[in-house]
Amino acid sequence: MVVPESQEKMYYPPVELQRNAHVPDFNSYLVMYKKSLENPEAFWREVADEFFWKKPATGPMLQHNFDMTKGNIFVNCMEGAKTNMCYNVLDRHVKEGKLGEKVAYYWEGNSPDHHMTITYRQLLSHVCRCANVLKQMGVKRGDRVSIYLPMIPELIVTMLACARIGAVHSIVFAGFSSESLCERIMDAQSSVLVTAGKLLQHQTYAICLDVTCCCTRRSSGVTTCLVIKHQAQRTRTGTSCNKLQTPWESERDVWWDEVMRDSPDECEPEWMDAEDPLFILYTSGSTGKPKGVVHTVAGYLLYTSLTFRYVFDHHPDDVYWCTADIGWITGHSYITYGPLANGATSVLFEGLPVHPHVGRFWEIIEKYKVTKFYTAPTAIRLLMKYGQEPLRKYDLSSLRILGTVGEPINPEAWRWYHEVVGQGRCPVVDTFWQTETGGHVLTPLPAATPLKPGSATFPFFGVEPAILNEHGEELEGVTEGYLVFRKPWPGIMRTIYKNQELFENTYFRKFPGFYVTGDGCRRDKDGYYWITGRIDDMLNVSGHLMSTAEVEAALMLHQSVSEAAVVSRPHKVKGECLYCFVTLKDSKEFNCKLVEDLKRLVREKIGPIATPDFIQNAPALPKTRSGKIMRRILRQIARNEKDLGDLSTLADPKVVEVLFNQRSEAA
Numbered sequence: 001m002v003v004p005e006s007q008e009k010m011y012y013p014p015v016e017l018q019r020n021a022h023v024p025d026f027n028s029y030l031v032m033y034k035k036s037l038e039n040p041e042a043f044w045r046e047v048a049d050e051f052f053w054k055k056p057a058t059g060p061m062l063q064h065n066f067d068m069t070k071g072n073i074f075v076n077c078m079e080g081a082k083t084n085m086c087y088n089v090l091d092r093h094v095k096e097g098k099l100g101e102k103v104a105y106y107w108e109g110n111s112p113d114h115h116m117t118i119t120y121r122q123l124l125s126h127v128c129r130c131a132n133v134l135k136q137m138g139v140k141r142g143d144r145v146s147i148y149l150p151m152i153p154e155l156i157v158t159m160l161a162c163a164r165i166g167a168v169h170s171i172v173f174a175g176f177s178s179e180s181l182c183e184r185i186m187d188a189q190s191s192v193l194v195t196a197g198k199l200l201q202h203q204t205y206a207i208c209l210d211v212t213c214c215c216t217r218r219s220s221g222v223t224t225c226l227v228i229k230h231q232a233q234r235t236r237t238g239t240s241c242n243k244l245q246t247p248w249e250s251e252r253d254v255w256w257d258e259v260m261r262d263s264p265d266e267c268e269p270e271w272m273d274a275e276d277p278l279f280i281l282y283t284s285g286s287t288g289k290p291k292g293v294v295h296t297v298a299g300y301l302l303y304t305s306l307t308f309r310y311v312f313d314h315h316p317d318d319v320y321w322c323t324a325d326i327g328w329i330t331g332h333s334y335i336t337y338g339p340l341a342n343g344a345t346s347v348l349f350e351g352l353p354v355h356p357h358v359g360r361f362w363e364i365i366e367k368y369k370v371t372k373f374y375t376a377p378t379a380i381r382l383l384m385k386y387g388q389e390p391l392r393k394y395d396l397s398s399l400r401i402l403g404t405v406g407e408p409i410n411p412e413a414w415r416w417y418h419e420v421v422g423q424g425r426c427p428v429v430d431t432f433w434q435t436e437t438g439g440h441v442l443t444p445l446p447a448a449t450p451l452k453p454g455s456a457t458f459p460f461f462g463v464e465p466a467i468l469n470e471h472g473e474e475l476e477g478v479t480e481g482y483l484v485f486r487k488p489w490p491g492i493m494r495t496i497y498k499n500q501e502l503f504e505n506t507y508f509r510k511f512p513g514f515y516v517t518g519d520g521c522r523r524d525k526d527g528y529y530w531i532t533g534r535i536d537d538m539l540n541v542s543g544h545l546m547s548t549a550e551v552e553a554a555l556m557l558h559q560s561v562s563e564a565a566v567v568s569r570p571h572k573v574k575g576e577c578l579y580c581f582v583t584l585k586d587s588k589e590f591n592c593k594l595v596e597d598l599k600r601l602v603r604e605k606i607g608p609i610a611t612p613d614f615i616q617n618a619p620a621l622p623k624t625r626s627g628k629i630m631r632r633i634l635r636q637i638a639r640n641e642k643d644l645g646d647l648s649t650l651a652d653p654k655v656v657e658v659l660f661n662q663r664s665e666a667a
């Protein structure tokens with residue numbers, strides 16, 4: 001790795017930030033990075049030392065095998081150690097750290113009239129009550145609990161209550177459809193579902209979004225449904241839930257308020273093994289079926305805690321705000337666990353960036369004097385559309401560091417974020433990572449790394465990236481290829497729930513000895529890494545990863561559709577959007593009604609985030625002679641790129657012309 005000497009415009013860390021920073025300059029980063037790779041044992045042991053261990057580790061800090069030809073893939077962190085996540089992120093601060101009265105969260109509801117402050121002591125008390133409620137319901141160590149909630153404090157309370165009693169939480173983003181929820185409940189075999197709803201009339205309640213089919217369907221296996229009364233009925237995706245009514249079943253349904261009231265606020269934590277699962281979080285798989293990514297207690301604690309501290313250069317008087325939803329990994333790692341492990345004060349926001357007005361984000365930053373702000377490129381692009389005016393009304397001088405996550409950020413959005421939001425004063429940390437990596441893996445450190453807009457810059461401590469070509473050969477210097485990692489770090493996923501084989505095939509089969517991210521990557525002459533996007537059949541819409549296969553499967557459920565192929569097309573705000581080709585069955589007619597029906601179908605099956613932007617009639621799809629759909633060509637048709645290159649492998653090249661001619665109707 002070289003100290004950057006580029007001619008292009010670099011953004012250097014502000015001196016005021018460097019004065020008091022954990023990693024104050026690039027050289028310190030290099031020294032620490034070297035230590036983390038040369039002596040990971042000492043590096044991670046030092047990180048572990050600040051946490052509470054009921055029993056110390058008997059094994060090394062990290063053991064692993066990444067080579068399928070040598071046996072099963074595994075990662076093991078701190079074998080023999082016993083601890084509890086919840087104890088470390090709450091009790092430790094309240095009992096040992098005297099942070100009981102410190103604010104853990106400023107909750108800001110969707111409506112500006114709804115807000116609340118929660119201290120560490122209050123949070124601990126709520127969590128213990130909830131832990132006792134879950135125990136009362138028969139939830140035991142290792143059992144899975146599904147959680148389907150908007151961004152309300154009860155979501156954090158429930159996840160920590162699970163962690164406290166050793167139950168494995170499986171949070172499903174509240175913007176997913178009931179079918180998606182049901183699929184995830186069944187895969188995780190959860191018997192308890194925690195959700196939100198309001199009483200409509202005697203014996204009927206509306207559940208937040210529609211879990212009607214899920215709860216009533218026996219096969220989902222849910223025997224207890226813990227329901228939080230929630231008046232504000234909107235979620236981030238804007239879906240309103242009062243249209244769906246569920247009969248109250250007293251055998252199954254319990255009001256949160258009623259059981260919490262009588263529940264004792266002390267609960268001994270369950271002492272877990274370092275490698276016990278902490279949670280399952282589903283992420284899209286390229287086959288279309290979501291994969292239950294499993295993270296474990298000790299490694300995830302060490303990694304989310306350390307990345308949070310260094311990447312946001314956390315200090316005790318910070319007010320930190322991550323706008324992600326807890327239904328995604330960003331919320332798990334950088335709203336709940338990372339910040340709480342550091343005793344941080346965070347803003348927890350239920351609403352949308354532009355509701356009730358387009359200055360909502362800036363209003364909240366001013367209100368709470370937010371110092372560190374973490375959002376997604378799609379939100380930045382959305383807010384850019386409204387210009388600088390909405391920002392001018394608010395005082396944003398508290399901001400020190402800005403972050404982005406979820407997709408590559410285009411330099412134009414980066415500069416707007418830096419200049420307009422950060423007033424040229426705040427470094428932008430472009431953090432690259434995945435549900436699977438548990439925490440940041442390529443990222444700048446705000447006081448250390450000179451920035452280039454659009455680059456996630458360098459690896460975090462303990463992370464060793466490499467770029468490979470199609471044959472698995474490692475490429476040196478300036479290059480582009482597959483982004484892989486040579487070694488684990490404590491927070492990397494351990495397996496796919498109930499499917500070790502899929503885990504090994506997905507991430508380790510292609511290049512033995514490496515974890516394969518599925519992303520393309522370029523390294524420039526200064527050693528900076530630039531993510532170029534997914535190289536598998538995955539799409540990134542507004543920072544939400546989804547597979548083409550799952551959208552195709554939803555389209556094909558329609559009785560008129562015989563075949564479907566989905567590709568991405570660039571979108572100004574969402575980054576990418578869905579462009580769908582559908583081949584209809586004989587005698588079926590392509591018309592506006594069908595297009596609307598298909599959009600609705602996808603929304604119902606997957607959720608509003610997967611709603612297609614374009615649906616085009618495709619009398620036939622371009623295929624190879626072996627029958628494989630050539631997505632490269634479909635992508636070019638979707639983008640109206642006429643220069644198609646070599647079409648010789650196509651079974652019937654005429655198909656392409658037809659699709660181009662019909663294009664105008666679609667767009």
Ligand code: WTA
Nearest residue numbers: 405406407408430431432433434435531545
């Ligand atoms: C993409 C989200 C470029 C990438 C934390 C990755 C990014 C996928 C960045 C994971 C970034 C995430 N620059 N691309 N800073 N961050 N990605 O699992 O394609 O929802 O593989 O985790 O998002 O999405 P996931």
